[in-house]
Amino acid sequence: MELMRLGEFGSERPAVRHEGAVFDLGGLTADVTGDFLADGGLARVADALAAGSLSTVDVEGQRIGAPVAKPGAVVCIGQNYAAHAAESGSTPPERPIIFFKHPNTVVGPNDDVLIPPGAAKVDWEVELAVVIGRQARYLSSPEEALACVAGYTIGNDVSERSLQIEQSGGQWSKGKSAETFNPLGPWLATDVEDPQKLGLRSWVNGEPRQDSTTADMIFTVAQLVFDLSQYLVLDPGDVVNTGTPEGVALSGKFPYLRPGDVVELEIDGLGRQRQVFR
Structure with a gap:
């Protein structure tokens, strides 16, 4: 469901x-x-x-919101695909790279994304997003971790690279936390059999950008939730963005986003997003 x-x-x-x-x-x-x-x-x-006790809903013309209301935290993993680390000019990390987005970055999957004043390097990142369903605190093994997951959805970890890298002061969150910078949805899938066997793709103005699979993650979902639980408490409703594959503007192969650009994202079984950047 x-x-x-x-x-x-x-x-x-x-x-x-x-x-x-x-x-x-x-x-x-x-x-x-x-x-x-x-x-x-x-x-x-x-x-x-x-x-059979539920009544049907006509979704035609209705806005789709993020599938979870007001997450307490949006925890993100950096460079979790080796090819993306390489295009970023880095070697693959030996331990997960962690940063945070402000929870109020979360909007619906098809809502407009607002480009901050003066921003020149706005980038897209299709990611498998994990929603926590049971508190994860000092788990004893990765095998325990998936029992703490309520389900999976699509996240766009929108980034402003000049703030993230050139003006960061070492804080990636500067380039990650502008309003609307985390479209989420369209739904929260609770019956995903294996989160490491999902294809994920992105397009800009109809042109392909990213095309990969979660099998290429350096750290699996189970490993990430276990690792995070060792130094912070993940509460129900929290969101974990698990990293993006290669094919972003930071690579130098594609232009950064401009007003009017349309970004579309897709993950197998999790639906599709579409945002206009304004």
């Missing part, structure tokens, strides 16, 4: 996509939050689907 949130920003309603139809979850929860995920929310949705 795939959890969704539909409606205008700040007034989204919870829904679930299942076997080609979309059903209203308003009778089960006011929203898809960390508390809902932690308190057996997914099991209640599954039970309601099995019982």
Whole structure:
């Protein structure tokens, strides 16, 4: 099943996509939050689907919001694909590189992305995003980690490279945290069998940019959640962006984004995003 949130920003309603139809979850929860995920929310949705007790929703013309409301943290992994590390001029990391985005960067998958005043090096990054469903704190092994995951979705880790690199002072988050810089969605897939077997792709103005697979991650989802749990507590509803493959503007092969450019992202089984940069 795939959890969704539909409606205008700040007034989204919870829904679930299942076997080609979309059903209203308003009778089960006011929203898809960390508390809902932690308190057996997914099991209640599954039970309601099995019982046939949910009414359908017409999604035509409705805005799609981020699939989880107000994450407490957006934790990001840098250079988690060897080819992307190389195009960035770096050797593959021996331990995960961690940075944060402000949670208010999260918007819907098809919302406009706003280019900050004076920004000249705005870049795209298709990423597998992990939503935490159970607190991950000092896990004893990577094998425990996937049980803490509620599901998976698509994230665009939009970046302003001059702030990230040239004016960073060592803080990548400077170039990552502008408003609208983390489109998320369209849905939260809870039944992904293997997060390391997903193709991910991006396009700019219809031209291919990235085309890779999560099998090429240096650190797997299980390894990342385990590693993060050793020095911070991941709470239900938190988002982990797991890194991007090669094919971004930072490589020098493609121009940076300008107003009017259209970015599209896709991951197998997780749907598709489309943003206009303004």
